[in-house]
Amino acid sequence: xxxxxxxxxxxLLLGAISAASTPQTKVTPDAIKALSTREERIFRxxxxxxxxxxxxxxxxxxxxxxxxPPQALATPDPPLLLxxxxxxxxxxxxxxxxxxVHSPLILRGGDVRQQQAVLNAVRHWRYRxxxxxxxxxxxEAKIEFSRx
Numbered sequence: 001x002x003x004x005x006x007x008x009x010x011x012l013l014l015g016a017i018s019a020a021s022t023p024q025t026k027v028t029p030d031a032i033k034a035l036s037t038r039e040e041r042i043f044r045x046x047x048x049x050x051x052x053x054x055x056x057x058x059x060x061x062x063x064x065x066x067x068x069p070p071q072a073l074a075t076p077d078p079p080l081l082l083x084x085x086x087x088x089x090x091x092x093x094x095x096x097x098x099x100x101v102h103s104p105l106i107l108r109g110g111d112v113r114q115q116q117a118v119l120n121a122v123r124h125w126r127y128r129x130x131x132x133x134x135x136x137x138x139x140e141a142k143i144e145f146s147r148x
Contacts, residue, residue: 063133070095070127070139078121080114080145088146091118095127097136107142118145 080089089109094102104122106115122143130139 066133068131070130073126075125078117088144090144092142094140096138097129099127099129101125
């Protein structure tokens with residue numbers, strides 16, 4: 001029983017029927033502007049400002065003559081939705097001698113969801129580590145996320 005294979009024709013017909021039944025809507029300039037404004041509000045990340053401080057250790061730090069702070073290699077901003085009325089969110093972290101972020105801690109600001117987004121983001125940041133006389137060492141940073 002050699003029946004003709006009609007499935008290619010059926011696929012073409014189904015595609016034509018679905019295209020003909022799809023309603024066509026006009027996109028107005030006002031709708032585009034409204035969508036653009038909503039997207040900007042949703043996807044505009046909070047800016048961060050880094051301040052590195054020395055971590056005081058016993059006698060080892062006192063012999064440091066040439067110190068250099070960590071240099072950011074990859075520090076993308078977390079996707080935060082901060083209003084102008086929101087207070088800045090501050091996080092403390094340690095950049096280890098390996099260049100990875102260790103012990104991130106929220107100091108103040110933000111709700112639980114914002115704090116979680118910041119902690120998830122900073123755990124993936126990478127730095128060229130701070131150096132003491134050319135030897136990689138750890139450094140502490142306080143970073144503030146806010147709307148600019």
